Amino acid sequence: MRRDCTRGTDGADRGEVVNAFGIGSRPLWLMMGVFACGYFLVTLYADSTVTGWWQWIGLFAGFVLFVVAGVTILDSPGDPLPTPTTLAVAGLAVSAVAATLFSLPFPPTHVMQTGPPMGASVVILAFVAVRGRPLAAWLASGCISVIATVWGAVSTAGALWGLSITLPGYAIMIMGSLFSVMLRPMARQIYELREANERQVALDAAAAAATEVRDRRLAALDERARPVLTRIARRESFSADEVVVARLLEAQLRDGIRASGLDLPVVRDAAWRARRRGVHVVLLDDGGLAALDDASAATARERLALAVAALLDEVDDGRVTVRIQPPGREMLASVGVDAGHRTDRIEFDHRVIVAADSARETPASGG
Known part of the structure; x- marks a missing residue:
């Protein structure tokens, strides 16, 4: 029996682990919406000096890619995350970082210009790890580091500086991976214990119902048949009318x-x-x-x-x-x-x- 708590608001089967972490819940959707608004506002503030229309197209494309990746990771059913969905989310995150970084001024003009794409990529890939795909999350993170290193060298900010902006995100990746390795089995055990308890409650209810039916039948037998059985045990004789009543009683008990x-x-x-x-x-x-x-x-x-x-x-x-x-x-x-x-x-x-x-x-x- 599949529990209702493993289903999201649209009824899709998301799995015990996903539900235990609250992925797909309304509070998490709200927080991701707040994060998206913050991403958008910080981008507008940090890139206020950007004048090229192609740069704004790249920045906006990166934002849209991150939004699509976030919606996909929160809304997709299945545990662990299906392989096609995993590849799509990881590819969206890497593409969003590349589109955003290479749309910034060369060299960057504000210290916060790289903050939104780096933060968003870490959040998305941490969710990928939590949803049972830590290897894909780490490979995508490595690709982002390579892209940031190349971008740093091209933008004259320095290859090492480009690499350094990706390093703080690995701390969150480690935490997400630990969640995946340590807490996912624990979540499964919790729901297995709950399911076992539900089965036991159902068995107890069935046993109680069977006991109630047996007691009711015994009471009916005691009420209707005991007088006749007592007379039979005493070897008493029955009149023709009493024999008819006894047969009717036997038929009623059989019913x-x-x-x-x-x-x-x-x-x-x-x-x-x-x-x-x-x-x-x-x-x-x-x-x-x-x-x-x-x-x-x-x-x-x-x-x-x-x-x-x-x-x-x-x-x-x-x-x-x-x-x-x-x-x-x-x-x-x-x-x-x-x-x-x-x-x-x-x-x-x-x-x-x-x-x-x-x-x-x-x-x-x-x-």
């Missing part, structure tokens, strides 16, 4: 076992009266009510019982077979009537609406 879904007072009384009139009544329950939720099953059971009782009261001879269908059938239950004056098959759908499948009146036989 409670074979047709628990119809074991209601109104059906028991109607079946008792029909059998006393000479009708052969067979009640069967193949579990169709179990496929419904508790409220629907209770309503359907009550209405079905009333309808079955009414049908039993209409028959004076012959045979009546009532069957609750197995789960998955189109019809909830069916009643077959084979009496001297009628032969009917009546079906009940899941809203307990009676629909005659076939009905034909036959004349009563003479003599």
Whole structure:
């Protein structure tokens, strides 16, 4: 059974680890939105002296690439992150850094011009590591360092200076990798324990329900059958009427076992009266009510019982077979009537609406 807590707001299956870290949650979406706004504002401030239109196109393209990468890493289902998605996010991060750095003035004119792309790339790749792809995150980080080194040499700021702006991000990468290596197994264990607890609760509930059914049947047996069984044990004799009552009682107890879904007072009384009139009544329950939720099953059971009782009261001879269908059938239950004056098959759908499948009146036989 898959838990609801492993699904995001769109219903996609994200996995226990992703859910444990809150990836895809509304607070994280909000924080990433705040980060994107900060990225945009810092870029506008630090690059206020940039006048080339092609440079602004490059800066804006880098921002868009980072946004796409962020949305993808937060919204994509699966754990670990699927390989195609991993490659796409890593490629977007590397491309965004390259587009941004090579759109800056040569040499840079403000110390904060490299801050937004470096910070954004570290955040994106740290999420890649947390989502189970640390190797891809480190390879992408290495590519970014190489690009920054080349850019530093080309922009006359110096190759070592270009490399140095990427080094602080590795501390965050190490932290993300440790999360991936140490906390991901722990998150899985937490959810496995929770799932085991849910299974145990379900088993306990099923055992309690079975105990309740057994106690109810024992109580019914004690109430209805004990007097007859006691007289049999004492070797007392029975009159003809008492023998009829004992057989009716045996049939009623059998109904409670074979047709628990119809074991209601109104059906028991109607079946008792029909059998006393000479009708052969067979009640069967193949579990169709179990496929419904508790409220629907209770309503359907009550209405079905009333309808079955009414049908039993209409028959004076012959045979009546009532069957609750197995789960998955189109019809909830069916009643077959084979009496001297009628032969009917009546079906009940899941809203307990009676629909005659076939009905034909036959004349009563003479003599």
